[in-house]
Amino acid sequence: MKSNHSPQFAERTLMMKSSVIREMMKFTQQPHVISFAGGLPAAEKFPLDALSDAWHTLFDKTRPSAFQYGPTEGQPSLRKWIGERLQVPVANVIITTGSQQGLDLLGKIFVERNRRLLVEAPTYLGALQAFSIYEPEYVTVPSDEDGIVTEAINAEDCENASFLYLVPNFQNPTGRQLSMRRRQALIEKAQAHNLLLVEDDPYGQLCYSGEQFPTLQSMDPERVVYLGSFSKVLAPGLRVGFIVAPTEILDKLVQAKQATDLHTCSVAQELVYAVVSNGSFDTHLSNIRDLYKQRCDAMMRALEINMPPEVQWTNPMGGMFIWVTLPIHVNTVDLLNAAIEKGVAFVPGGSFFAHTPSHSNTMRLSFATVNATQIEAGIKILSALVIEHINIGK
Amino acid sequence: MKSNHSPQFAERTLMMKSSVIREMMKFTQQPHVISFAGGLPAAEKFPLDALSDAWHTLFDKTRPSAFQYGPTEGQPSLRKWIGERLQVPVANVIITTGSQQGLDLLGKIFVERNRRLLVEAPTYLGALQAFSIYEPEYVTVPSDEDGIVTEAINAEDCENASFLYLVPNFQNPTGRQLSMRRRQALIEKAQAHNLLLVEDDPYGQLCYSGEQFPTLQSMDPERVVYLGSFSKVLAPGLRVGFIVAPTEILDKLVQAKQATDLHTCSVAQELVYAVVSNGSFDTHLSNIRDLYKQRCDAMMRALEINMPPEVQWTNPMGGMFIWVTLPIHVNTVDLLNAAIEKGVAFVPGGSFFAHTPSHSNTMRLSFATVNATQIEAGIKILSALVIEHINIGK
The missing domain is CATH 3.40.640.10 (Type I PLP-dependent aspartate aminotransferase-like (Major domain))
Incomplete structure (x- = not known):
């Protein structure tokens, strides 16, 4: 009874595409990769004890309404x-x-x-x-x-x-x-x-x-x-x-x-x-703020030390991301391919514009899930590649 | 700085409406109501012990991937x-x-x-x-x-x-x-x-x-x-x-x-x-099948005993619902209003048709969340109202 069927998708479906970030996640999840790509929070700071305790509240007086x-x-x-x-x-x-x-x-x-x-x-x-x-x-x-x-x-x-x-x-x-x-x-x-x-x-x-x-x-x-x-x-x-x-x-x-x-x-x-x-949420918030601030500072320092003078970046007061602008002739998709070979990942900036292709000389770096040692090593590798790619285009 | 703003919704939004069932839920959740309305499973059969045990697996070796x-x-x-x-x-x-x-x-x-x-x-x-x-x-x-x-x-x-x-x-x-x-x-x-x-x-x-x-x-x-x-x-x-x-x-x-x-x-x-x-799922399935079969049988019996001969209903071999068809002149939205006053709820059948209004003489009864005593009492009340509404239209 089997048959071949060609699905006729709605017109809007033709415009859907899987995101660059999503495709990259598969690569960045490999343990040896220093990933500045994902917008993930730091898993080591998840309040697991508080979450574990929280489970019991489901079986208290609200029981079993959380399951209906x-x-x-x-x-x-x-x-x-x-x-x-x-x-x-x-x-x-x-x-x-x-x-x-x-x-x-x-x-x-x-x-x-x-x-x-x-x-x-x-x-x-x-x-x-x-x-x-x-x-x-x-x-x-x-x-x-x-x-x-x-x-x-x-x-x-x-x-x-x-x-x-x-x-x-x-x-x-x-x-x-x-x-x-x-x-x-x-x-x-x-x-x-x-x-x-x-x-x-x-x-x-x-x-x-x-x-x-x-x-x-x-x-x-x-x-x-x-x-x-x-x-x-x-x-x-x-x-x-x-x-x-x-x-x-x-x-x-x-x-x-x-x-x-x-x-x-x-x-x-x-x-x-x-x-x-429960009262511990604000303590938790304060903990992750401290951690991310340290990592943000570490990345800012590493960029200052390693990146050539033609490169510019934002100076975030919060969040997870730094936005880097390279000389106009450097294409960050090409740079990413080279970086991946060296075990470093980031997101090329072009994906963040409604009208693409544009801004192919930009990239997003996340500092949230990488420790200071990885940040130093990763930015060093990335900066060396940036210098190479700037010189190629000259 | 506050201002008045009239939202300009998309055209598709104008066709959205809250469902009859949803609006009714508010009423049927009152404890005194015998509700044949919702398509809910029986909460007393949720496998709470198995769910409670399951929580610990999240903190085992998969930890903390379920939170990322x-x-x-x-x-x-x-x-x-x-x-x-x-x-x-x-x-x-x-x-x-x-x-x-x-x-x-x-x-x-x-x-x-x-x-x-x-x-x-x-x-x-x-x-x-x-x-x-x-x-x-x-x-x-x-x-x-x-x-x-x-x-x-x-x-x-x-x-x-x-x-x-x-x-x-x-x-x-x-x-x-x-x-x-x-x-x-x-x-x-x-x-x-x-x-x-x-x-x-x-x-x-x-x-x-x-x-x-x-x-x-x-x-x-x-x-x-x-x-x-x-x-x-x-x-x-x-x-x-x-x-x-x-x-x-x-x-x-x-x-x-x-x-x-x-x-x-x-x-x-x-x-x-x-x-x-874990092995207990099939046992759980077997338990809820038994419970729902009993309730289905109870509702079929109650319908046979109480409903007048002009009324027809389906004979389900599974699931949660019985579909009742009344004489063409009986409107089940009117019937519902009368039933609610007597503490019984069901869903008028018209909502289940893509082209409405139609089939205003039908209704859906769910037997899943009501015990045999409630089924007998509720169907008796409903049948009496059905007889009244049949006679009104004659």
């Missing part, structure tokens, strides 16, 4: 904790299957063909993947050391736009933080042009030095959709994130989520709640 | 177990965040405007919700006591269709099982008209009596996408399901899933694996 179907909006205890922590009404909080699902749900309810979607250049690759399925017309807004250049947002681009998506804190891939002046300017611009803002904030709590600024959501709750995540501050394998949104938008998110996965794993939600609601 | 980002395809151990259980290659298995996500992913890669999508009449409400977001042109195929009427599928409807979606075993909402003769006819029809089949099988393992038939997937692996779930046989709060698909389709599902939630909660996957891979 649960509400689409999320477990009430966790929503309440988030509401209190962020000082937002609990009714405006929905739990998502990681922040990535938050992006997909926003794509579902806002993004469509023949409508503009404004993104930073560069921007988070996973957001481009999530939104592209819904076939937006991307408008890219440049960014500098203060984050997105608000002056570059013009009225025409905002007209009938789905929203502007940005990562204001320690951005992926640049590590940059949106300045206070720019935050104010952005809110004013959005108000003037009736633009919805989507504020993706997985790294906001990983602030190592300098000042923390208010969220855009707190500055204009009716105009900003805020995405948060426990992936970077607790454990990504749990797949628990959340969205804070104005009521009318939240209602549509709930309907979209119901059709998408009914609700997020209740066991994971209850585990997250048990860990974050 | 994992592969989009799913945890290798669970995929391997599914592959062996279903006798399919492990490379053709992807883990999903419940079966509901499987439906969303299939919608993402196959369903689009101006293309037909064939569904049974009636069909699973959650599938309609998942697919409708991608704006299909629904074609409904009638069903009878042997399942979908294959003779009613014509060549024109199959032309450029995304796929035919069906639940062959103990269907939601009818409880019907597709006969062997119809299975063969369906595969032949699909081959003749180059039609892809999506076989959703959450209830296949809940077979109480009669014969089990081969899956459509096993009959033509290149033409059938198979969806499975641990929600009904283990615990839905874990949100773990899976898809078995031909390689070309699986590759696109992986890309779509990556953009949707990166991967399913690894902790939940490892818990499922720990429970199903």
